[in-house]
Amino acid sequence: MRRALYLLPLLLFLVLGGFFARSLRPDYDPHVLPSAMIDREAPQFDLAGLKDEGLARDALKGGPVLINFFASWCVPCRVEHPLLMALANREHVPLYGIDYKDQPEDAAKLLAQFGDPYRRVGLDRDGRVGLDFGVYGVPETYVLDSDGHIRKRFVGPLTAEQVDKELLPLLKALRKS
Amino acid sequence: MTGRAVPSWLAKSVLVAFLLLAPTVHLLAVEPNERLADPALEARAVAIGTTLRCLVCQNESIEDSNAGLAHDIRVLLRQLLLTGDSDTQARQAIVARYGEFVLLKPPLLPATYILWFGPGALLVLGFIAVLFWLRSRRVSTSIDAPLDAQEQNRLDALLHEADR
Numbered sequence: 145m146r147r148a149l150y151l152l153p154l155l156l157f158l159v160l161g162g163f164f165a166r167s168l169r170p171d172y173d174p175h176v177l178p179s180a181m182i183d184r185e186a187p188q189f190d191l192a193g194l195k196d197e198g199l200a201r202d203a204l205k206g207g208p209v210l211i212n213f214f215a216s217w218c219v220p221c222r223v224e225h226p227l228l229m230a231l232a233n234r235e236h237v238p239l240y241g242i243d244y245k246d247q248p249e250d251a252a253k254l255l256a257q258f259g260d261p262y263r264r265v266g267l268d269r270d271g272r273v274g275l276d277f278g279v280y281g282v283p284e285t286y287v288l289d290s291d292g293h294i295r296k297r298f299v300g301p302l303t304a305e306q307v308d309k310e311l312l313p314l315l316k317a318l319r320k321s
Numbered sequence: 322m323t324g325r326a327v328p329s330w331l332a333k334s335v336l337v338a339f340l341l342l343a344p345t346v347h348l349l350a351v352e353p354n355e356r357l358a359d360p361a362l363e364a365r366a367v368a369i370g371t372t373l374r375c376l377v378c379q380n381e382s383i384e385d386s387n388a389g390l391a392h393d394i395r396v397l398l399r400q401l402l403l404t405g406d407s408d409t410q411a412r413q414a415i416v417a418r419y420g421e422f423v424l425l426k427p428p429l430l431p432a433t434y435i436l437w438f439g440p441g442a443l444l445v446l447g448f449i450a451v452l453f454w455l456r457s458r459r460v461s462t463s464i465d466a467p468l469d470a471q472e473q474n475r476l477d478a479l480l481h482e483a484d485r
Contacts, residue, residue: 177376180420245389275393278418280376 179278179297186211186292187276191266194248194255199240199266201292208295208318209238210311211286212262213274216243216250218282224301225258231307232261237315241265244274244282287311289318350387357399366399369412373398374425382425 166172181187190200204211212228214221231237241262243251248267255262268274277286280299287296296314298306351370357363367384373394375386383391383398394415401411416423427433468476 175379177422178420180416180418271389271393275397276418278420280390280419 173300176299177280179294181278181286181294182297183293183295186286186288186294187273189266189268189273189276191242191268191273194241194243194251194265194267197264199242199264204240204288205290205292207238207290208315209240209288210315211240211242211277211288213242213244213268213277213279213282213284213286215246215282216254217246218244220301221283222258224283224303225261227302227304227307228261229259231311232263235312238263242268242273244268244279245271287314287318289321350385350391351395352392355392355395355399357403362399362402365408366395366402369402369408370395370398372412372425373415374423376419376423 167174186201186204188201190198192198210231228239232239239261241264243265245268251265251267255265266273271279274282277284277294278297283301285298285302286294289295295318296310298311302311351367357366370384371382373383375381375383375388375391375394377388377390378386381391383394385391398411398415401414406414412424421428421430421432427436429437
């Protein structure tokens with residue numbers, strides 16, 4: 145019994161060490177927050193469109209879709225842009241854009257210059273829809289299932305690794321169910 | 322002293338003036354056009370807003386932060402209060418969007434038990450450890466049984482040896 149007490153510091157060290165080791169991992173970012181909206185119904189929205197059609201939540205039901213919050217003024221959005229193009233063109237992922245706190249002309253120019261991966265783009269000029277989604281910085285990407293429930297959120301620019309290991313398998317699973 | 326340029330009464334009054342102004346130095350980031358016309362409602366908004374974390378600058382409240390997101394949440398909070406939400410309802414509406422992390426003071430939940438009770442538990446553990454330690458010390462210094470004949474002989478021999 146007394147001997148066991150001497151193991152206590154070692155145990156404490158292992159617990160603390162494990163905790164610190166987790167924080168030291170290169171892919172750990174303390175600023176990435178879990179979304180409070182996971183498994184909840186996506187907030188209602190009905191936005192004017194950048195192209196001809198508008199974007200409303202209820203029009204997106206019927207299959208898993210991706211909603212990508214972006215803006216022309218957002219630098220990390222340009223980083224992920226080629227990946228979004230590949231997702232739309234190669235994987236044929238139904239990708240919808242919400243242009244967050246942006247001028248429509250600027251967004252149109254961006255899409256004309258770098259390509260347009262979105263089936264439709266909604267204009268969220270005052271950021272209110274972003275607020276309802278719990279967006280705290282662009283880009284953010286949400287996966288909605290066929291009932292319109294939020295299943296996953298990616299904060300920051302998507303990476304090829306996230307797409308391969310998380311996004312595509314999730315979409316595949318959602319399509320089956 | 323003769324070389325002094327500033328008379329002491331002046332230095333003192335400048336100091337007093339600074340101290341009087343000091344409380345006003347901490348200004349909230351709330352912009353004038355965000356404020357509600359009703360001072361009571363605005364006071365409620367500020368009271369709630371100072372308990373909400375700005376998710377961009379993470380250790381500032383939304384009332385203190387200049388971030389665009391903080392502005393948006395401030396405006397949303399005031400809209401909610403204007404539509405007649407209670408303080409709890411308004412706060413809950415923002416927690417629903419951003420999660421418990423948005424509260425600067427963590428609520429008492431199973432996930433935060435360690436945070437709330439950990440220090441107290443460590444203190445209690447410490448007390449128990451000290452108690453054990455004190456008890457073990459008392460046991461080791463007290464004489465429980467007299468020496469038997471063999472031990473007494475050995476002690477006498479050793480003492481005798483030391484006398485020589």
